[in-house]
Amino acid sequence: MWWKEAVIYQIYPRSFQDTNGDGIGDLEGxxxxxxxxxxxxxxxxxxxxxxxxxxxxxxxxxxxxxEVDPIFGTLENFKALLAEAHALGLRVLVDLVPNHTSDQHPWFLESRSSRDNPKRNWYVWADPGPDGGPPNNWQSFFGGPAWTLDEGTGQYYLHQFLPEQPDLNWRNPEVREAIYEVMRFWLRLGVDGFRVDVLWLLAEDLLLRDEPGNPDWRPGMWDRGRHLHLFTEDQPETYAYVREMRYVLDQFSEPGRERVMVGEIYLPFPQLVRYYQAGCHLPFNFHLIFRGLPDWRPENLARIVEEYESLLTPWDWPNWVLGNHDQPRLASRLGEAQARVAATLLFTLRGTPTWYYGDEIGMVNGEIRWERVQDPAALRQKGRLGEHGLPPGRDPERTPMQWDASPYAGFSSVEPWLPVNPDYPERNVALQEKDPRSMLSLVRRLIALRKDPGLLYGAYRTYQARGGVYAYLRGEGWLVALNLTDKEKALDLPKGGRVVLSTHLDREEEVGDRLHLRPDEGVVVRLD
Structure with a gap:
């Protein structure tokens, strides 16, 4: 299966490359x-x-x-992109957003037009509660109730995100078939699969029961965390929907050209792995982001990897992620030195890695002031300050790609939709391509090294997880040692070998039974 050996690279098109001079990235870019x-x-x-x-x-x-939004180009632009990617041997996955639509989608405009419209049941509608307010206590991910009253028809509609994003009613077979036809449209064009947005939220409780309170919630924590989400997340019906989606993909698959489903799923491991059995090829594993990066210790990382590996069946293929468009940048979380170590971890663990654009040059979070905030989730918290006294939200990890030292970092010829990070003259692709020890050079080396069959398919086994060093074996021939501290460390090896890659990119040497690690250094050793 091609996706087992692949490295997936996430592109946020708005921020990758602008070619028409409007400050917004596009498909031609x-x-x-x-x-x-x-x-x-x-x-x-x-x-x-x-x-x-x-x-x-x-x-x-x-x-x-x-349809392609005009700010990104046209369907012909997409077809040209797809054809050139395939000519270069690159697969293309597109985002599928099946849980909700815009409130401007023709389906919703019909649905809200009257209670007896044929598409009324395409969305989740409910009568007001006994007090005339929302039907229950469900909360939106973006703050406030997950229900908005439609004055025209006197009922509330469900939206787990913005009020402008009404939830589709996946219990309705007509809705499911409409989404499957959307999948077929893109599959007929030749896409290689989908990353499915909020896959674990497709179903909700039929009885619309109130969710119980969370005993661990404290003031100042995320407002949605007030409740345990027993009736809005990971409902049993979801697995049947995933199986149906997989059937659509399989109809377009053939040997060497399998169409793949990657599912956005924020769940603990025991729940996450059930989505393999439901038919999702790669249920996104975000545990390095949410459990690993905040607690960057060998013992914790080993615990995460071992728990995940222990729950996978022989038919399940692991995957790992360190960043995306919703989470702070890797280098901002760990610093540049440990970001290199983290990249070594990602590309040498067993499973498919997904990499976020710009992390290969160590891009850091942008500093976005209130007057430049674009993220709707942040705008709903106007006036509140987050980390470092800056507005909260997801804009900092979405700043334009830093291609070179020209104005606007080579991203655009005009002021971009989000400000370019001020460090772009010193941190950009053009400079790092000339530097054999740059972060970009390291990521290229790691991706190339990962093609070795032992690193692709060899079993994982923890070797050491103490004293600031996390080390593990891959198959019979590889050892990876990561110094997670700013102190020198030493590690006894099971046998001699050769250091084939260091995060410092200045070391390839034979080693005996003892390996010395410099501060913030990760190494990959080919064992004798």
């Missing part, structure tokens, strides 16, 4: 940068949404699933 991605060594790209949209949530509010 992605096409022009395909040679860079091929040279980086990745095997597949995942494009965040580029569909027709009012852009209340930057494309995750879809108004037409089979």
């Amino acid at each position: 992605v096409r022009r940068r395909l040679p860079y991605l091929k040279n980086l060594g990745v095997d597949a790209i995942w494009l965040s949404p580029f569909y027709k949209s009012p852009m209340k949530d930057f494309g995750y509010d879809v108004a037409d699933y089979t």
Whole structure:
């Protein structure tokens, strides 16, 4: 299966490359940068949404699933991108947003027009509660009730995100078939699969019961965390929906051209792995982001990997992620030195890695002031300050790609939709391509090294997880040692070998039975 050996590279099209001078990245920009991605060594790209949209949530509010929004170009631009990617040997995954649409989608406009409209049951509608308020206590991910009253029809509609993103009613077979036809449209064009948005939220409790309180919630924590989400997340019906989606994909698959489903699922491991059995090829494993990066210790990382590996069946293929468009940048979390160590971890663990654009040059979070905030989730918290006294939200990890030291970092010829990070003259692709010890050079080396069969398919076994050093064996021939501290460390090896890669990119040497690690150094050893 190609996706087992692949490295997936996530592109946020708004921020990758602008070619028409409007300050917003576009599909033609992605096409022009395909040679860079091929040279980086990745095997597949995942494009965040580029569909027709009012852009209340930057494309995750879809108004037409089979049209390209004009700010990104045209369907012909997409076809040209797809054809060139395939010519270069790159697979293309597109974002599928099946849980909700825009409130401007024709389906919803019909649904809200009257209670007896044929599409009324395409969305989740409910009568007001006894007090005239929302039907229950469900909360939106973006703050406030997950229900909005439609004055015209006197009922509330469900939206787990913005009010402009009404939830589809997946219990309705007509809805499911409509989404499956959307999948067929893109599969007929030749896409290689989908990253499915909020896959674990497709179903909700039929009785619309109140969710119980969370005894661990404290004031100041995320407001949605007040409740345990027993009736809005990971409902049993979801697995049947995933199986149906997998059936659609399988109808377009053939040997060497399997179409793949990657599912966005934020769940503990015991629940996450059930999605393999339901038919999702790669249920996204975010545990390094949410459990590993905040607690960057060998003992914790080993615990995460071992728990995951222990729950996988022989038919399940692992996957790992360190960043995406919703989470702070890797280098901002760990610092540049440990970001290199983290990259070594990601590309040498067993399973498919997904890499976020710009992390290969160590891009850091942008500093976005209130007057430049774009993220709707942040705008709903106007006036509140987050970390470092800056507004909360997801804009900092979405700043434009830093290609070179020219104005606007080579991303655009005009002021971009989000400000370019001020460090771009010193941190950009053009400079790092000339530096054999740059982060970019390291990522290229790691991706190339990962193609070795032992690192692709060899079993994982923890070797050491103490004293600041995390080390593990891959198959019979590889050992990876990661110094998670800023102190020198030493590690006794099971046998001699050769250091084939160091995160410092200045070391290839024979080693005996003792390995010395410099501060913030990760090494990959080929054992004798």
